[in-house]
Amino acid sequence: MKKTRALALIAMAGLLGTAALAQKTAVQSIEEYRAMLQDGNPADLFEAKGEDLWKQKRGPKNASLEQCDLGKGPGVVKGVFVELPRFFADTQRVQDMESRLLTCMETLQGFSAAEIAKTPFGRGEQNNVTALATWISAQSKGMKFNLPQGHEQERISYEVGKRLFFQRAGAHDFSCASCHGQDNTRIRLQDLPNLIKNPGDGVGFAAWPAYRVSNGQMWTMQLRLNDCYRQQRFPYPGFGSDATIALGSYLGVNSQGSASAVPTIKR
Amino acid sequence: MQTRRETLKQSALVAGLMAATGLFPQYAHANFNKAAFDAKNMAEVMKALGAGAPVESKDVTLTAPDIAENGAVVPVGASTTLPNVKRLLFLVEKNPSVLVGVFNLTDSVEANVATRTKMGQSSDVFAVAILGDGKVLYAKKEVKVTLGGCGG
Amino acid sequence: MADPMRIRAQAAGDKTTVRVLMSHEMETGQRKDSAGKTIPAWHIQEVEAKHNGKSVMTAEWGGGVSKNPFLQFTVKGAKAGDKISITWKDNKGDTRTDEATVT
Numbered sequence: 001m002k003k004t005r006a007l008a009l010i011a012m013a014g015l016l017g018t019a020a021l022a023q024k025t026a027v028q029s030i031e032e033y034r035a036m037l038q039d040g041n042p043a044d045l046f047e048a049k050g051e052d053l054w055k056q057k058r059g060p061k062n063a064s065l066e067q068c069d070l071g072k073g074p075g076v077v078k079g080v081f082v083e084l085p086r087f088f089a090d091t092q093r094v095q096d097m098e099s100r101l102l103t104c105m106e107t108l109q110g111f112s113a114a115e116i117a118k119t120p121f122g123r124g125e126q127n128n129v130t131a132l133a134t135w136i137s138a139q140s141k142g143m144k145f146n147l148p149q150g151h152e153q154e155r156i157s158y159e160v161g162k163r164l165f166f167q168r169a170g171a172h173d174f175s176c177a178s179c180h181g182q183d184n185t186r187i188r189l190q191d192l193p194n195l196i197k198n199p200g201d202g203v204g205f206a207a208w209p210a211y212r213v214s215n216g217q218m219w220t221m222q223l224r225l226n227d228c229y230r231q232q233r234f235p236y237p238g239f240g241s242d243a244t245i246a247l248g249s250y251l252g253v254n255s256q257g258s259a260s261a262v263p264t265i266k267r
Numbered sequence: 268m269q270t271r272r273e274t275l276k277q278s279a280l281v282a283g284l285m286a287a288t289g290l291f292p293q294y295a296h297a298n299f300n301k302a303a304f305d306a307k308n309m310a311e312v313m314k315a316l317g318a319g320a321p322v323e324s325k326d327v328t329l330t331a332p333d334i335a336e337n338g339a340v341v342p343v344g345a346s347t348t349l350p351n352v353k354r355l356l357f358l359v360e361k362n363p364s365v366l367v368g369v370f371n372l373t374d375s376v377e378a379n380v381a382t383r384t385k386m387g388q389s390s391d392v393f394a395v396a397i398l399g400d401g402k403v404l405y406a407k408k409e410v411k412v413t414l415g416g417c418g419g
Numbered sequence: 420m421a422d423p424m425r426i427r428a429q430a431a432g433d434k435t436t437v438r439v440l441m442s443h444e445m446e447t448g449q450r451k452d453s454a455g456k457t458i459p460a461w462h463i464q465e466v467e468a469k470h471n472g473k474s475v476m477t478a479e480w481g482g483g484v485s486k487n488p489f490l491q492f493t494v495k496g497a498k499a500g501d502k503i504s505i506t507w508k509d510n511k512g513d514t515r516t517d518e519a520t521v522t
Contacts, residue, residue, distance in 0.1 A: 024333065026334060029332065029333040029334040030334055030336050030413075032332055032333070033332040033333075033334060033335055033336050033342075034336070036332055036342040037340065037342060037383075039438065040438055040440055040489040040491070041440075042440055042442075042486075042487035042489070044425045044440055045422060045425060045440055045442045045487060048422075048423065048425060049422060188413065189334075189336065189413055190336075213336075213337050213339050213340035213485070214337045214339050214414065215339075216339065216444075216485075216486035216487055267336040267337040267414070299464045299465065299479060299510070300479060303479075304479075304481040339485060339486070340485045340486075341485075342489075344491075359483065362483055363447070363449055364447070364481045364482060364483050366481055366483075367480070367481060367483040367484060368478055368479065368480040368481065368483070368484055369478060369479045370476060370477075370478045370492075371476065371477045371478065371479075372476055373474070373475050373476060374495075375470060375473070375475040375476075375494060375495055375496065376468075376475050376476045376492055376493060376494055376495065377434065377492070377493040377494075377495060379492065379493050380476075380478075380490070380491065380492045381489075381490070381491040381492075382484060382485075382488060382489055382490050382491070383484070383485040383488065383489045384483055384484060384485060385445075385447070385482075385483050385484070385485055
Protein backbone atom coordinates (compact mmCIF):
# COMPACT_ATOMS: atom_id res chain seq x y z
CA MET A 1 0.00 0.00 0.00
CA LYS A 2 2.71 2.47 0.99
CA LYS A 3 4.84 1.55 -2.02
CA THR A 4 1.99 2.31 -4.44
CA ARG A 5 1.45 5.69 -2.83
CA ALA A 6 5.16 6.41 -2.91
CA LEU A 7 5.35 5.44 -6.58
CA ALA A 8 2.38 7.68 -7.33
CA LEU A 9 4.15 10.56 -5.63
CA ILE A 10 7.27 9.96 -7.69
CA ALA A 11 5.19 9.91 -10.86
CA MET A 12 3.55 13.19 -9.91
CA ALA A 13 6.91 14.77 -9.16
CA GLY A 14 8.10 13.70 -12.58
CA LEU A 15 5.04 15.15 -14.26
CA LEU A 16 5.48 18.46 -12.50
CA GLY A 17 8.96 18.56 -13.96
CA THR A 18 10.61 19.31 -10.65
CA ALA A 19 14.33 18.71 -10.59
CA ALA A 20 14.21 17.30 -7.07
CA LEU A 21 13.78 13.52 -7.32
CA ALA A 22 11.49 11.94 -4.74
CA GLN A 23 13.87 10.64 -2.13
CA LYS A 24 13.68 7.03 -1.11
CA THR A 25 11.97 6.79 2.23
CA ALA A 26 13.47 4.73 5.02
CA VAL A 27 10.57 2.31 4.81
CA GLN A 28 11.17 1.79 1.07
CA SER A 29 14.85 1.11 1.75
CA ILE A 30 13.90 -1.46 4.35
CA GLU A 31 11.57 -3.11 1.84
CA GLU A 32 14.46 -3.27 -0.63
CA TYR A 33 16.67 -4.82 2.03
CA ARG A 34 14.03 -7.46 2.75
CA ALA A 35 13.60 -8.19 -0.95
CA MET A 36 17.34 -8.75 -1.30
CA LEU A 37 17.16 -11.48 1.32
CA GLN A 38 14.23 -13.40 -0.14
CA ASP A 39 16.38 -15.67 -2.28
CA GLY A 40 18.50 -17.85 -0.08
CA ASN A 41 16.49 -17.98 3.14
CA PRO A 42 18.37 -20.01 5.76
CA ALA A 43 14.94 -21.38 6.67
CA ASP A 44 15.66 -23.84 3.85
CA LEU A 45 18.25 -25.49 6.10
CA PHE A 46 15.61 -26.07 8.78
CA GLU A 47 13.11 -27.25 6.21
CA ALA A 48 15.54 -29.87 4.92
CA LYS A 49 16.18 -31.06 8.46
CA GLY A 50 12.45 -31.22 9.16
CA GLU A 51 11.80 -33.35 6.12
CA ASP A 52 14.45 -35.83 7.25
CA LEU A 53 13.02 -35.93 10.76
CA TRP A 54 9.52 -36.65 9.46
CA LYS A 55 10.75 -39.77 7.72
CA GLN A 56 13.33 -40.90 10.26
CA LYS A 57 12.55 -43.71 12.70
CA ARG A 58 13.15 -42.22 16.12
CA GLY A 59 12.20 -42.36 19.77
CA PRO A 60 11.56 -45.27 22.15
CA LYS A 61 9.12 -46.78 19.63
CA ASN A 62 11.60 -46.38 16.78
CA ALA A 63 8.96 -45.10 14.40
CA SER A 64 8.72 -42.27 11.89
CA LEU A 65 6.10 -39.52 11.90
CA GLU A 66 4.76 -40.51 8.51
CA GLN A 67 1.46 -41.67 10.02
CA CYS A 68 0.91 -38.44 11.92
CA ASP A 69 -2.52 -36.90 11.39
CA LEU A 70 -2.23 -33.15 11.24
CA GLY A 71 -5.87 -32.62 10.37
CA LYS A 72 -6.26 -34.00 6.89
CA GLY A 73 -5.59 -37.65 7.55
CA PRO A 74 -2.52 -39.69 8.52
CA GLY A 75 0.58 -38.62 6.66
CA VAL A 76 -1.04 -35.74 4.78
CA VAL A 77 1.20 -32.70 5.06
CA LYS A 78 0.19 -30.49 2.17
CA GLY A 79 -2.46 -27.96 3.15
CA VAL A 80 -2.54 -28.77 6.87
CA PHE A 81 -0.73 -25.62 8.01
CA VAL A 82 -3.42 -23.28 6.68
CA GLU A 83 -6.14 -25.18 8.55
CA LEU A 84 -4.54 -25.14 11.99
CA PRO A 85 -5.47 -24.75 14.81
CA ARG A 86 -8.41 -27.12 14.53
CA PHE A 87 -10.31 -29.69 16.63
CA PHE A 88 -8.96 -33.24 16.79
CA ALA A 89 -11.31 -36.07 17.75
CA ASP A 90 -8.61 -38.35 19.15
CA THR A 91 -7.40 -35.80 21.71
CA GLN A 92 -10.79 -34.07 22.02
CA ARG A 93 -9.22 -30.66 21.87
CA VAL A 94 -8.29 -27.85 19.50
CA GLN A 95 -4.62 -28.07 18.63
CA ASP A 96 -2.12 -25.99 16.66
CA MET A 97 0.71 -27.37 14.56
CA GLU A 98 3.30 -27.57 17.32
CA SER A 99 1.05 -29.16 19.96
CA ARG A 100 -0.19 -31.64 17.35
CA LEU A 101 3.43 -32.51 16.56
CA LEU A 102 3.98 -33.25 20.23
CA THR A 103 0.91 -35.53 20.20
CA CYS A 104 2.31 -37.46 17.25
CA MET A 105 5.81 -37.59 18.69
CA GLU A 106 4.34 -39.12 21.83
CA THR A 107 1.80 -41.56 20.38
CA LEU A 108 3.83 -42.67 17.35
CA GLN A 109 7.40 -42.36 18.57
CA GLY A 110 7.08 -42.71 22.34
CA PHE A 111 8.57 -39.32 23.31
CA SER A 112 7.13 -37.53 26.31
CA ALA A 113 5.12 -34.57 25.08
CA ALA A 114 5.24 -33.03 28.56
CA GLU A 115 9.03 -33.28 28.64
CA ILE A 116 9.38 -31.64 25.23
CA ALA A 117 6.97 -28.88 26.26
CA LYS A 118 9.16 -28.16 29.29
CA THR A 119 12.35 -28.10 27.22
CA PRO A 120 13.48 -24.54 26.49
CA PHE A 121 13.46 -23.32 22.90
CA GLY A 122 16.70 -24.10 21.14
CA ARG A 123 17.45 -27.22 23.13
CA GLY A 124 17.08 -30.91 22.50
CA GLU A 125 13.83 -32.05 20.94
CA GLN A 126 12.59 -28.46 20.69
CA ASN A 127 15.03 -27.98 17.83
CA ASN A 128 13.49 -30.95 16.08
CA VAL A 129 9.97 -29.63 16.63
CA THR A 130 11.07 -26.32 15.08
CA ALA A 131 12.59 -28.05 12.06
CA LEU A 132 9.50 -30.24 11.59
CA ALA A 133 7.18 -27.24 11.93
CA THR A 134 9.23 -25.35 9.33
CA TRP A 135 8.96 -28.17 6.82
CA ILE A 136 5.28 -28.88 7.44
CA SER A 137 4.28 -25.23 7.13
CA ALA A 138 6.39 -24.83 3.98
CA GLN A 139 4.21 -27.47 2.28
CA SER A 140 1.34 -24.99 2.38
CA LYS A 141 3.29 -22.06 0.99
CA GLY A 142 1.08 -19.86 -1.10
CA MET A 143 -2.13 -21.57 0.03
CA LYS A 144 -4.91 -19.55 1.60
CA PHE A 145 -5.81 -19.76 5.28
CA ASN A 146 -9.02 -21.62 5.84
CA LEU A 147 -9.31 -22.61 9.50
CA PRO A 148 -12.40 -24.69 10.23
CA GLN A 149 -14.94 -23.23 12.64
CA GLY A 150 -17.54 -25.97 12.30
CA HIS A 151 -16.91 -27.59 15.67
CA GLU A 152 -18.11 -25.84 18.80
CA GLN A 153 -14.68 -26.07 20.41
CA GLU A 154 -13.13 -24.36 17.40
CA ARG A 155 -15.51 -21.44 17.84
CA ILE A 156 -14.81 -21.32 21.56
CA SER A 157 -11.08 -21.32 20.86
CA TYR A 158 -11.55 -18.30 18.61
CA GLU A 159 -13.55 -16.43 21.24
CA VAL A 160 -11.05 -17.23 23.99
CA GLY A 161 -8.25 -16.07 21.73
CA LYS A 162 -10.09 -12.83 21.09
CA ARG A 163 -10.52 -12.22 24.83
CA LEU A 164 -6.83 -12.93 25.42
CA PHE A 165 -5.86 -10.60 22.59
CA PHE A 166 -7.54 -7.65 24.25
CA GLN A 167 -6.76 -8.55 27.83
CA ARG A 168 -4.55 -5.91 29.43
CA ALA A 169 -2.22 -7.16 32.12
CA GLY A 170 1.34 -7.18 33.34
CA ALA A 171 3.52 -4.41 34.68
CA HIS A 172 3.02 -2.26 31.57
CA ASP A 173 -0.71 -2.85 31.24
CA PHE A 174 -0.17 -4.10 27.70
CA SER A 175 -2.39 -6.31 25.63
CA CYS A 176 -1.67 -7.79 22.21
CA ALA A 177 -3.94 -5.02 20.93
CA SER A 178 -1.63 -2.35 22.34
CA CYS A 179 0.72 -3.01 19.42
CA HIS A 180 -1.44 -4.96 17.02
CA GLY A 181 -4.84 -3.38 17.42
CA GLN A 182 -4.75 -0.50 14.95
CA ASP A 183 -3.58 0.49 11.47
CA ASN A 184 -0.44 2.44 10.61
CA THR A 185 1.65 1.91 13.70
CA ARG A 186 5.25 0.87 13.95
CA ILE A 187 8.05 0.33 16.43
CA ARG A 188 11.13 2.16 15.13
CA LEU A 189 11.26 1.07 11.50
CA GLN A 190 9.21 -2.07 11.75
CA ASP A 191 5.57 -1.82 10.69
CA LEU A 192 3.17 -3.46 13.12
CA PRO A 193 0.36 -5.35 11.42
CA ASN A 194 -3.19 -4.80 12.63
CA LEU A 195 -4.22 -8.30 13.69
CA ILE A 196 -7.80 -7.50 14.65
CA LYS A 197 -8.64 -7.79 10.99
CA ASN A 198 -7.12 -9.63 8.05
CA PRO A 199 -3.64 -8.14 7.63
CA GLY A 200 -3.18 -9.52 4.14
CA ASP A 201 -1.04 -12.09 2.38
CA GLY A 202 2.12 -13.17 4.13
CA VAL A 203 1.62 -10.94 7.17
CA GLY A 204 1.09 -11.74 10.84
CA PHE A 205 -0.12 -15.30 11.28
CA ALA A 206 0.82 -15.90 7.64
CA ALA A 207 4.47 -15.00 8.30
CA TRP A 208 5.52 -17.47 11.00
CA PRO A 209 7.58 -19.74 11.14
CA ALA A 210 10.22 -17.24 10.11
CA TYR A 211 14.04 -17.13 10.12
CA ARG A 212 15.18 -14.18 12.21
CA VAL A 213 18.44 -12.75 10.94
CA SER A 214 19.06 -10.86 14.19
CA ASN A 215 19.75 -14.07 16.05
CA GLY A 216 19.97 -16.63 13.27
CA GLN A 217 17.10 -18.60 14.79
CA MET A 218 14.06 -20.22 13.26
CA TRP A 219 10.95 -19.02 15.10
CA THR A 220 7.65 -20.85 15.02
CA MET A 221 4.39 -19.21 16.08
CA GLN A 222 4.77 -20.75 19.55
CA LEU A 223 8.10 -18.99 19.98
CA ARG A 224 6.75 -15.78 18.48
CA LEU A 225 3.87 -15.74 20.99
CA ASN A 226 6.24 -16.64 23.81
CA ASP A 227 8.39 -13.64 22.92
CA CYS A 228 5.38 -11.34 22.65
CA TYR A 229 4.47 -12.33 26.21
CA ARG A 230 8.04 -11.60 27.28
CA GLN A 231 7.94 -8.21 25.60
CA GLN A 232 4.70 -7.39 27.39
CA ARG A 233 6.28 -8.47 30.67
CA PHE A 234 3.71 -11.27 31.05
CA PRO A 235 4.61 -14.63 32.57
CA TYR A 236 5.73 -17.08 29.87
CA PRO A 237 2.91 -19.17 28.42
CA GLY A 238 3.29 -22.94 28.41
CA PHE A 239 4.47 -24.44 25.13
CA GLY A 240 1.43 -25.59 23.21
CA SER A 241 -0.85 -24.33 25.99
CA ASP A 242 -4.54 -23.69 25.49
CA ALA A 243 -3.88 -19.94 25.68
CA THR A 244 -1.40 -19.98 22.82
CA ILE A 245 -3.62 -22.27 20.76
CA ALA A 246 -6.59 -19.98 21.33
CA LEU A 247 -4.56 -16.97 20.18
CA GLY A 248 -3.56 -18.99 17.13
CA SER A 249 -7.23 -19.66 16.43
CA TYR A 250 -8.07 -15.96 16.69
CA LEU A 251 -5.19 -14.88 14.45
CA GLY A 252 -5.68 -17.73 12.01
CA VAL A 253 -9.41 -17.21 11.55
CA ASN A 254 -8.83 -13.47 11.08
CA SER A 255 -6.39 -14.37 8.27
CA GLN A 256 -9.07 -16.28 6.40
CA GLY A 257 -8.41 -16.08 2.67
CA SER A 258 -4.89 -14.67 2.92
CA ALA A 259 -1.99 -16.58 1.47
CA SER A 260 0.75 -18.09 3.62
CA ALA A 261 4.27 -16.90 2.81
CA VAL A 262 5.87 -19.28 5.26
CA PRO A 263 8.75 -19.81 5.85
CA THR A 264 9.71 -16.16 5.72
CA ILE A 265 12.83 -14.21 6.63
CA LYS A 266 12.70 -11.39 9.14
CA ARG A 267 15.10 -9.04 10.83
CA MET B 268 32.08 -44.71 11.81
CA GLN B 269 35.24 -42.66 12.24
CA THR B 270 35.89 -40.96 15.54
CA ARG B 271 36.45 -37.23 15.49
CA ARG B 272 40.12 -37.75 16.23
CA GLU B 273 40.47 -40.07 13.28
CA THR B 274 38.69 -37.60 11.02
CA LEU B 275 40.93 -34.75 12.13
CA LYS B 276 44.06 -36.82 11.73
CA GLN B 277 42.95 -37.82 8.29
CA SER B 278 42.22 -34.25 7.17
CA ALA B 279 45.56 -33.08 8.55
CA LEU B 280 47.24 -35.92 6.65
CA VAL B 281 45.37 -35.09 3.47
CA ALA B 282 46.14 -31.38 3.82
CA GLY B 283 49.80 -32.22 4.31
CA LEU B 284 49.79 -34.45 1.25
CA MET B 285 48.09 -31.78 -0.84
CA ALA B 286 50.64 -29.20 0.26
CA ALA B 287 53.47 -31.57 -0.58
CA THR B 288 52.22 -32.10 -4.12
CA GLY B 289 52.12 -28.39 -4.70
CA LEU B 290 49.08 -29.06 -6.88
CA PHE B 291 46.75 -27.13 -4.61
CA PRO B 292 48.45 -23.84 -3.86
CA GLN B 293 45.46 -22.54 -1.96
CA TYR B 294 46.12 -25.06 0.77
CA ALA B 295 49.91 -24.92 0.53
CA HIS B 296 50.51 -22.73 3.56
CA ALA B 297 48.01 -24.42 5.93
CA ASN B 298 46.16 -21.47 4.68
CA PHE B 299 44.09 -18.77 6.18
CA ASN B 300 45.81 -15.43 5.88
CA LYS B 301 45.43 -14.35 9.51
CA ALA B 302 47.30 -11.10 8.95
CA ALA B 303 44.79 -10.01 6.30
CA PHE B 304 41.82 -10.75 8.57
CA ASP B 305 43.47 -8.99 11.53
CA ALA B 306 44.15 -5.85 9.48
CA LYS B 307 42.48 -2.68 10.73
CA ASN B 308 42.01 -0.80 7.48
CA MET B 309 42.00 -1.32 3.73
CA ALA B 310 45.67 -0.36 3.30
CA GLU B 311 46.75 -2.96 5.84
CA VAL B 312 44.54 -5.60 4.21
CA MET B 313 46.12 -4.98 0.81
CA LYS B 314 49.59 -5.09 2.30
CA ALA B 315 48.86 -8.42 4.00
CA LEU B 316 47.60 -9.80 0.69
CA GLY B 317 50.64 -8.51 -1.16
CA ALA B 318 48.48 -6.30 -3.34
CA GLY B 319 49.04 -2.72 -4.52
CA ALA B 320 47.29 0.46 -3.46
CA PRO B 321 43.55 0.40 -4.21
CA VAL B 322 42.00 2.88 -6.65
CA GLU B 323 38.29 3.70 -6.86
CA SER B 324 36.82 2.63 -10.20
CA LYS B 325 33.48 2.74 -11.96
CA ASP B 326 34.33 -0.65 -13.48
CA VAL B 327 33.69 -2.38 -10.17
CA THR B 328 30.14 -2.72 -8.94
CA LEU B 329 29.14 -3.16 -5.32
CA THR B 330 25.58 -4.25 -4.68
CA ALA B 331 24.39 -3.53 -1.15
CA PRO B 332 21.25 -2.11 0.46
CA ASP B 333 21.07 1.55 1.53
CA ILE B 334 19.75 0.50 4.90
CA ALA B 335 20.18 -2.85 6.60
CA GLU B 336 17.35 -3.50 9.00
CA ASN B 337 19.69 -5.70 10.96
CA GLY B 338 23.46 -5.63 10.76
CA ALA B 339 23.67 -9.37 11.35
CA VAL B 340 22.84 -10.09 7.73
CA VAL B 341 23.72 -7.56 5.04
CA PRO B 342 23.60 -8.85 1.46
CA VAL B 343 26.63 -7.75 -0.59
CA GLY B 344 27.62 -8.43 -4.17
CA ALA B 345 30.83 -7.64 -6.04
CA SER B 346 31.08 -7.74 -9.80
CA THR B 347 33.09 -6.40 -12.69
CA THR B 348 33.17 -6.97 -16.43
CA LEU B 349 36.91 -6.31 -16.57
CA PRO B 350 38.96 -9.27 -17.78
CA ASN B 351 41.59 -11.22 -15.87
CA VAL B 352 40.21 -10.77 -12.36
CA LYS B 353 42.11 -12.87 -9.85
CA ARG B 354 40.34 -11.99 -6.63
CA LEU B 355 37.24 -10.26 -5.34
CA LEU B 356 37.11 -8.98 -1.78
CA PHE B 357 34.56 -7.46 0.59
CA LEU B 358 35.60 -5.02 3.31
CA VAL B 359 33.53 -3.26 5.97
CA GLU B 360 35.41 -0.21 7.19
CA LYS B 361 34.10 -0.05 10.73
CA ASN B 362 34.07 -3.77 11.51
CA PRO B 363 36.54 -5.07 14.09
CA SER B 364 37.82 -7.33 11.32
CA VAL B 365 37.75 -5.12 8.25
CA LEU B 366 38.27 -7.90 5.71
CA VAL B 367 35.12 -10.02 5.36
CA GLY B 368 36.19 -12.46 2.68
CA VAL B 369 38.44 -13.11 -0.29
CA PHE B 370 37.22 -14.96 -3.37
CA ASN B 371 39.93 -16.50 -5.56
CA LEU B 372 38.63 -16.83 -9.11
CA THR B 373 39.59 -19.04 -12.01
CA ASP B 374 38.62 -18.62 -15.64
CA SER B 375 35.72 -20.97 -15.04
CA VAL B 376 33.73 -18.49 -12.97
CA GLU B 377 32.47 -15.01 -13.63
CA ALA B 378 33.86 -12.09 -11.65
CA ASN B 379 30.56 -11.89 -9.79
CA VAL B 380 30.04 -13.15 -6.26
CA ALA B 381 27.51 -12.44 -3.56
CA THR B 382 27.35 -13.26 0.10
CA ARG B 383 26.07 -11.76 3.34
CA THR B 384 28.18 -9.93 5.86
CA LYS B 385 27.81 -8.76 9.44
CA MET B 386 28.05 -5.06 10.11
CA GLY B 387 28.58 -3.76 13.62
CA GLN B 388 27.38 -0.26 12.75
CA SER B 389 26.68 2.00 9.80
CA SER B 390 29.81 2.01 7.68
CA ASP B 391 31.35 2.18 4.24
CA VAL B 392 31.38 -1.18 2.48
CA PHE B 393 33.95 -1.95 -0.22
CA ALA B 394 34.01 -4.38 -3.12
CA VAL B 395 37.61 -4.80 -4.34
CA ALA B 396 38.84 -6.47 -7.50
CA ILE B 397 42.47 -7.54 -7.84
CA LEU B 398 43.46 -8.02 -11.47
CA GLY B 399 46.09 -10.24 -12.99
CA ASP B 400 48.29 -7.26 -13.85
CA GLY B 401 48.32 -6.21 -10.20
CA LYS B 402 45.78 -3.40 -10.42
CA VAL B 403 43.54 -3.07 -7.37
CA LEU B 404 40.19 -1.40 -8.05
CA TYR B 405 37.28 -0.80 -5.70
CA ALA B 406 33.75 0.49 -5.39
CA LYS B 407 32.31 1.68 -2.13
CA LYS B 408 28.94 2.51 -0.63
CA GLU B 409 27.74 3.68 2.74
CA VAL B 410 25.35 1.18 4.27
CA LYS B 411 23.31 2.36 7.22
CA VAL B 412 22.54 -0.17 9.89
CA THR B 413 19.55 0.31 12.15
CA LEU B 414 20.59 -2.37 14.61
CA GLY B 415 24.21 -3.47 14.95
CA GLY B 416 24.80 -7.08 14.03
CA CYS B 417 27.76 -8.20 16.07
CA GLY B 418 26.31 -8.13 19.56
CA GLY B 419 24.06 -11.17 19.50
CA MET C 420 28.81 -33.80 11.83
CA ALA C 421 27.55 -30.44 10.55
CA ASP C 422 24.14 -30.11 8.94
CA PRO C 423 24.04 -30.40 5.13
CA MET C 424 24.23 -27.41 2.81
CA ARG C 425 21.52 -26.45 0.37
CA ILE C 426 22.95 -26.06 -3.10
CA ARG C 427 20.99 -24.94 -6.13
CA ALA C 428 22.64 -24.77 -9.54
CA GLN C 429 20.57 -23.48 -12.46
CA ALA C 430 21.86 -23.29 -15.99
CA ALA C 431 20.75 -20.51 -18.34
CA GLY C 432 22.58 -20.73 -21.63
CA ASP C 433 26.30 -20.88 -21.00
CA LYS C 434 26.10 -19.65 -17.43
CA THR C 435 25.11 -21.56 -14.32
CA THR C 436 24.12 -19.64 -11.22
CA VAL C 437 25.02 -21.49 -8.07
CA ARG C 438 23.39 -20.54 -4.76
CA VAL C 439 24.53 -22.11 -1.52
CA LEU C 440 23.24 -21.98 2.03
CA MET C 441 25.63 -23.36 4.63
CA SER C 442 24.70 -24.27 8.17
CA HIS C 443 27.29 -22.72 10.48
CA GLU C 444 27.34 -20.55 13.63
CA MET C 445 30.06 -18.21 12.31
CA GLU C 446 31.14 -16.93 15.73
CA THR C 447 33.39 -13.91 15.37
CA GLY C 448 35.29 -14.39 18.61
CA GLN C 449 34.21 -10.87 19.60
CA ARG C 450 31.09 -11.79 21.57
CA LYS C 451 30.94 -12.34 25.29
CA ASP C 452 28.53 -14.68 27.02
CA SER C 453 26.31 -13.66 29.95
CA ALA C 454 29.15 -14.42 32.38
CA GLY C 455 31.43 -12.00 30.53
CA LYS C 456 33.58 -14.71 29.00
CA THR C 457 34.56 -14.32 25.36
CA ILE C 458 32.90 -16.87 23.09
CA PRO C 459 35.73 -18.33 21.01
CA ALA C 460 35.87 -17.75 17.27
CA TRP C 461 34.25 -20.58 15.33
CA HIS C 462 33.73 -19.92 11.67
CA ILE C 463 34.27 -21.21 8.18
CA GLN C 464 37.73 -20.24 6.96
CA GLU C 465 37.95 -21.85 3.57
CA VAL C 466 35.45 -22.65 0.88
CA GLU C 467 36.07 -24.51 -2.36
CA ALA C 468 33.73 -24.88 -5.31
CA LYS C 469 34.26 -27.59 -7.91
CA HIS C 470 32.63 -28.23 -11.26
CA ASN C 471 32.76 -31.89 -12.29
CA GLY C 472 35.65 -32.40 -9.88
CA LYS C 473 37.66 -29.43 -11.09
CA SER C 474 38.26 -26.56 -8.65
CA VAL C 475 36.71 -23.36 -10.02
CA MET C 476 36.78 -21.05 -7.03
CA THR C 477 38.14 -20.91 -3.51
CA ALA C 478 37.43 -18.40 -0.79
CA GLU C 479 38.82 -17.37 2.57
CA TRP C 480 36.36 -16.07 5.12
CA GLY C 481 36.64 -14.36 8.47
CA GLY C 482 34.05 -14.34 11.23
CA GLY C 483 32.44 -11.33 9.60
CA VAL C 484 30.45 -13.47 7.20
CA SER C 485 26.87 -13.87 8.46
CA LYS C 486 25.66 -16.91 10.35
CA ASN C 487 24.27 -19.64 8.09
CA PRO C 488 26.26 -18.20 5.19
CA PHE C 489 24.84 -17.57 1.77
CA LEU C 490 27.05 -17.72 -1.31
CA GLN C 491 26.20 -17.05 -4.94
CA PHE C 492 28.50 -17.29 -7.94
CA THR C 493 28.30 -18.10 -11.65
CA VAL C 494 30.08 -20.96 -13.38
CA LYS C 495 30.85 -20.68 -17.08
CA GLY C 496 30.34 -23.56 -19.46
CA ALA C 497 28.39 -25.83 -17.16
CA LYS C 498 25.33 -27.67 -18.40
CA ALA C 499 22.44 -29.62 -16.98
CA GLY C 500 23.58 -32.86 -15.40
CA ASP C 501 27.00 -31.53 -14.39
CA LYS C 502 28.05 -31.77 -10.75
CA ILE C 503 28.78 -28.83 -8.53
CA SER C 504 30.40 -29.58 -5.19
CA ILE C 505 31.05 -27.20 -2.34
CA THR C 506 33.46 -27.85 0.53
CA TRP C 507 33.91 -25.74 3.61
CA LYS C 508 36.50 -25.99 6.35
CA ASP C 509 36.29 -24.11 9.64
CA ASN C 510 38.89 -22.94 12.13
CA LYS C 511 38.33 -25.99 14.32
CA GLY C 512 39.21 -28.31 11.48
CA ASP C 513 35.63 -29.43 10.88
CA THR C 514 34.68 -29.83 7.25
CA ARG C 515 31.69 -30.59 5.08
CA THR C 516 31.22 -31.33 1.38
CA ASP C 517 27.92 -31.40 -0.46
CA GLU C 518 27.10 -31.85 -4.10
CA ALA C 519 24.32 -30.80 -6.42
CA THR C 520 23.40 -31.47 -10.02
CA VAL C 521 22.97 -28.58 -12.43
CA THR C 522 19.37 -28.29 -13.61
